[in-house]
């Protein structure tokens with residue numbers, strides 16, 4: 001089978017980690033072809049636009065994109081290119097795995113939490129944000145819809161079923177935000193009935209923060225609204241050692257974009273020392289999405305084995321003295337010996 005994916009190299013360290021990631025993907029020989037497209041500063045410089053139509057067309061045509069981090073220049077048209085991509089493709093589900101890896105500076109081991117965040121509504125609407133003429137009062141709208149809640153909760157339960165997960169925790173604040181969070185919670189209760197084999201519990205968001213810090217092992221899949229999901233997924237990334245190993249996927253009905261959670265890291269761009277693992281883990285999730293589950297599992301296993309061995313070819317942020325490319329060499333070597 002051959003499948004073409006759109007690849008956006010991105011800005012800053014983007015081209016370095018994309019290059020390393022594609023080399024690892026190529027070593028799997030799983031029939032992936034790449035259609036390269038530009039976005040961000042690279043696109044602005046080459047084509048005079050931050051998000052060219054050709055890039056949107058490439059994502060639409062392929063249905064799947066692997067994306068390096070993008071720099072959004074301050075003061076230009078979009079508030080964020082990533083938000084714009086979510087809007088254009090209605091990427092309603094943001095999925096962020098937080099997995100413990102060996103030999104990292106993490107507070108806990110044995111964590112494997114999937115946060116599923118609603119990505120299109122809630123408190124993150126661009127419309128309806130007002131400030132009174134005297135500047136004394138600011139207002140914004142929170143909008144939750146039955147449709148938006150249904151599709152994200154169903155996505156979380158389907159994901160749990162596909163991955164053999166045992167429990168979904170619905171995180172809310174319905175005790176105070178009775179209308180918006182209340183609607184989300186009621187819809188979640190209805191949907192949960194369709195998945196009797198998966199345990200479902202409910203937790204108020206403030207308690208969830210405390211529970212995550214004190215007993216993270218009780219969590220399996222978390223599903224929640226936009227703002228809570230934004231905060232909780234970063235909290236989960238912190239539990240397992242931060243951004244270097246944090247992938248994220250943005251899923252819609254017609255397109256899916258896989259990326260690292262971190263940004264373009266201008267402080268280390270061009271030095272060749274960026275850690276490619278977050279993007280590689282995103283690529284592994286992309287392989288799962290493409291029904292190449294065995295290959296995705298192999299990539300994660302190679303990363304785990306490389307970290308467990310404290311391979312010196314790892315990048316400095318993980319305690320190695322290597323580079324993005326040497327890290328990729330170490331991973332490819334492991335993938336080939338286990339092929």
Ligand code: NAD
Pocket residue numbers: 013017068069070071072082243244259260261262263264265266267268273274275276278317
């Ligand atoms: P950042 O994530 O780029 O960097 C934060 C710190 O983490 C820096 O010290 C950086 O060197 C380090 N770091 C990040 N990724 C690393 C990696 N793979 N290996 C080793 N070290 C790494 O955050 P920032 O500095 O706040 O943002 C820089 C730019 O990235 C901004 O323009 C921002 O808008 C953009 N950004 C883009 C995305 C995205 O496209 N998904 C996400 C976040 C930020």
